[in-house]
Amino acid sequence: MINSAILPIPRTVLLLRDESYALPMRRRSTWGICILSLFVLLMPQVTGDENLLQLSVSITEPPHETYYTSEDVVMMDVDLLNHGPTVSLEHNPSCTLYLKIYYNSDLVRDDSNICRNQIQTKEISSGNMESLGSISWDLTDEDSNLVPSGTYQIQVWHGGTSLFEDVSVFLQTQKEIPDQLELWMNTTTKEENIVAFQPVVVSLSLHNPTDEVMILTDAACRISEFQNSQHDLLGSCFPQSLVLQPFEVRPILQKTYSFESGENTLEFTLGDDLISVFETYEIQNPESLGDKPPLQLELTNPIVDTTAMKLNGEVSLINDDIENVTVEFSDTCILESWLVGPLGNVVYDSISSKSCTQTMIQYSLEADGGVQPFPLSEVPLHMPNNCGIPSGEYTLILSMNALGLWESFSIELDQESGSPCNENIVIDYSIENNDNLANLVYTASTSHDNTFFWPQSCKIQLLDLTIPDEEIEYRTPCFDEQIIMYMPAGQTYSLQNFALEPSEGETLWNLNVIDNFPVEEANLVFYWPVPEITENLVEELSGSSTPELGSIQGSWQVLGTGEMSCWILSSVDDDSYAFNRAMIDNWEPIQNTEGTYNVEFTQKTTACAEFDVQSVIITEILDENHEVIVEDKPTQEITNVEVETTQETPDPMIILVSAATTGGLLGLVGFAVMTNESWRIPLTSGGLWFMGLLGRTKETTDGRYQRGRLMGYLTANPGCHFRALMHVLDMSNGQITHHLKILEDECRIWRFKDGRLVRYYPYTSDLHPGTDEANLPLPSLSPDKNSLQGKILSILELDSELNLHPTQSELAKRLEKSQQLISHHLRTLQKYGLIEKEKSGLKNRYKLTKEAVFLLDSTKF
Structure with a gap:
């Protein structure tokens, strides 16, 4: 763009015959001309037509072909071209060239203030091109701060005239993204063996594997595609929004390819190589189809x-x-x-x-x-x-x-088609007392690894049915937009919640999730406000014989309640528990089956509502056998026959669990005991005993011994994670969970969440929850050689002896795991300095660090 020049001002001389008037007039004219001339001299001028002058800006090629990164500098060579006759050009030697930088029409940098008031004149011949030198931009604003990613307009100005020229550059300057963010790449083909020139659909998606919201910061980030030797810049890294919900999977790209025969490589990176994914395809030769018409x-x-x-x-x-x-x-x-x-x-x-x-x-x-x-x-x-x-x-x-x-x-x-079928998702409801408000929490969980979606139309519904014939409805969206989730087995996620002030006295709420996958509604009855618990009541409740929390030994019986059946686990201590659900695939109770189970205490289901018994969720089967009753003799003889616990898969259904924890479980038990005498030492018509939610766990010498082992190992190996502890100490999931909880409650240990792992540390003056993550000791090498990270390290150690360094794809094939899973563990091992990657052509290859070699040599691994 070229602006018009400031035209020279013509001078006029007056000749006057009246001498008496001429003298003072001549003086005034002289002073006026002097002042005007001074003003003109202070203004930049071009003697000639400035419209025929042009700035030419030549920008150097970006090091990354299509964009600049935070490490780069934009270099520009500038020439002045004269398309007209010879002109005399004034310029400022203190700033022959200067820059103005714009982003979305906003000025982010203006270097015109570096120009001092200096003028020089030079002559530009007709048709001549004169070099004005070069100028650079270091990607910073006026305050010397690195600018964010995006497309910027650079205006290069000539310091002596109003000439300038525009150039546009794209920057990808973001340096970091959340460590846990995963980039998934799925390849879909018609046949297992890919044939040349046939369609190959590649889908990219982001995954937040954590149970916390993930915030992204670079809205201008773009996807880079490297197909063999070709590089292209594609769409946005983070479409829709910069917020990833817990466990969310967000599609970001889907593209169809047609490869030639032989080896083909395809790699995608986000931004300035923030995260990448790579795949190699071996393409088969096609069968000859002859000449094809167009x-x-x-x-x-x-x-x-x-x-x-x-x-x-x-x-x-x-x-x-x-x-x-x-x-x-x-x-x-x-x-x-x-x-x-x-x-x-x-x-x-x-x-x-x-x-x-x-x-x-x-x-x-x-x-x-x-x-x-x-x-x-x-x-x-x-x-x-x-x-x-x-x-x-x-x-x-x-x-x-x-x-x-x-x-x-x-x-x-533009909208979902049909209703989702998330048959493995369980919706639990609970109530928390929050500043005299009942905070209703909806929690989703699954016993299987599950990919599912929440429609945009999904709503959480609460009906207050406390006052007959006066139904009050509350609704809130499940999410602000449609969400696709991948939730591993055993994980939970809390949806939106309500904070309401219930009416005093008994309250009845109907809870549901609507316009979504089928969910069984629940009625929740509770008393508000919760009565205070007394010491006498605590002592009275503590007198009941309660098995150690999380483990019950007993046998199963089924009781009919109308059209529904209630399964009862009768313990060896003569207590009884109602079956709520199992967190075990393809398992359900069998009549007369004896076993030992790890359990989680919860609320009763509708099927067992008329029995005053505690309800349990079966989390793990420690031991189980089937009792067969022989009746051919007057006295019963029981024979134990071992049976498999695997049952036929039942029809898919949604299981709903209702749980009220207003003011904590202690307050709920307090109200239940004080308002219903049968709950103190209940004896039902079926001879079932109710086990209170509050009780004292009997301390044992073995329990103290196991916790002593735990403390000793964590003192020697601070930062060891849950699975490794369970392996090295030879404890079951239920055992180690129980003992870790006791040690945490006693403030002897504390936990640190590290991605998908939970690490434990002894509570000392040097190691406590306030310790900066960077100062936490490097966790010991996992003693579980059968873990996936252990197998990766073993392969790298073996290959290093042969001077081989495998790629991510090669590791995935050898371990028969997905590249996404291998990528996650490789980043974790890199984070702790056990492996490093090096570029070999277009591929990243992995090898052990010196620290890892030392640990492997000095550890029984």
């Missing part, structure tokens, strides 16, 4: 109907050749289609849902655009099991295999 497929008039959950349309076969073409098909399966979801999952494949009849079919297409239409068979917008699918970008592949033709089309679903 035909193409086109999807016309696609109709996406999420209400009817289907996609319809028409497909056109178009002839772009200059000659007429006749095509032949040997069966009725002329057109095939398959639909790929945002995470790379196959939603639909036509070849699996229809049969082909052998026949000969011919079509003639005229030259230069002849069209033969084909109806697109209805594509269902739901999973094969009729479960709904989330909104987002899908890829539809249409192919005519007989002609070797295929095309990919992007299909956008």
Whole structure:
């Protein structure tokens, strides 16, 4: 852009005949001319037409081809071109060139203040180009702070005129992202062996594996694609928002590729190599199809109907050749289609849902655009099991295999299609007393590794039914937008909650999650406010015989309650417990089965509502056998027969658990005991005893011994994580959980959450929860050589003896694990300085550090 010049001011001389008037007039004119001349001299000038002058700015190529990073400097060479006659140009020698930097039209840096008031004149010949030198920008603002990522406009100004020129640069300057953030890459193909020139759908997604909200900071971050030797800059790293919910999986890219024969590499990085994922493909040679005419497929008039959950349309076969073409098909399966979801999952494949009849079919297409239409068979917008699918970008592949033709089309679903089927998700409800408000918490959990989604329409519902015929409804969205989650087994997540002030006295709430996957509603009855507990009551409750928390030995009996059955676990201590649910795959109680179980105490289910007994969740089976009663003699003889605990898989269903913990479990028990005498020493018609929620765990010598072992090991190995402790001390999950909790309650140890691991430290003056993470001692090498990290270290140690350094992909194949899982553990091992990676061509290879070699040599690993 060139601005017009300031024109020279003409001077006028007056000749006057009246001498008496001429003298004073001459003096005034002289002074005026002097002042005006001084003003003109202070202004930059070009003698000639400035419109014919032009600044030319040549920017050096970015080191990363398409963008600059925080380590780079933008270098520019500047020339002045004269397209007109010879001109005399004034310039400022103190700042021949200076910069103005803009971001979204906002000025972030202005260097014009460096120019001093100096003027020099130089002559520029007609048609001449004169170099004005070079100028650079170090990617900082006026306060010398590094600017954030984004596209910036650089204005290069000439210091003596109003000439300037614009250039645009893209920066990726963010240096850090959350350590736990994972980048997933899924490859979807028609066949297991990828054939050259066939469609390969690659899907990228972000995953937050933690149970906490993850905040991202760089809205301008872009995805870089490296396909073999080609580099392209793609879309945003963080579409939608900069907040990742716990366990959220967010699709960020889906692209269809067609590779040539041989080895092909594909790598994606976010920003300035903040995180990357890499894949190598061995592409097979295709079968020869002969010369193919220039035909193409086109999807016309696609109709996406999420209400009817289907996609319809028409497909056109178009002839772009200059000659007429006749095509032949040997069966009725002329057109095939398959639909790929945002995470790379196959939603639909036509070849699996229809049969082909052998026949000969011919079509003639005229030259230069002849069209033969084909109806697109209805594509269902739901999973094969009729479960709904989330909104987002899908890829539809249409192919005519007989002609070797295929095309990919992007299909956008602006809302979910159908209802999700998250049959493994359990919704628990609990109440907390928060400043005299009842804080209702909805918690989702799963006993299986599970990928599912929460529709945008999902709502949490509460109905206050305390006053008859005066139903009060409260609703709140589950999330602000649709969320896809991957939740590992045993994890929990708290949804939005309500904070309400209930009416005094008995309160009845109906709880539900609506417009979502099927969830059984629950009625929650509690008393508000919770009565205070007394010492006498505590002593009275403590008198009941309660087994050690988390472990019960007993046998199973079933009691009928109308159309439902209530399973009762009768313990060897003559206490009874109602079965709520099991956190074990494919297991359920069997009549007369004896066993020892780790349990978690909870509230009763509807099936056992009429029995005054404590309810339990079975978390682990320590021992189990089946009692067979022999009745051919007057006296019963019981024979123990070992049976497998695996049962036939029941029909999928959602299990709902209701739990009221207002003011803590102690307050709830207090109210229950004081308002219902039968809860003190209950004896039901079935002879079932109720075990109170509050009781004293009997201390044993073995318990103190096990905790002594724990303390000794943690003192010698601070920072050891849960699984390693369980392995090295040979304890069960229930045992070690129980003893760790006691030690934590006694403030003898404390925990530190490190990604997916929970590490434990002895409580000392040097090690306490306030210790900075950087100062925590490096955890000892995991003693569990069978852990995945242990196997990785073993492979690297073995390969190092052969001077080999495997890639992430090679490790994943050898360990038969996904690259995403291997990537997570590699980053963890890097974080603790046990491995390092080095670039070898386009691949990252991994090897042990000196510290790891020392640890492996000095540890029984």
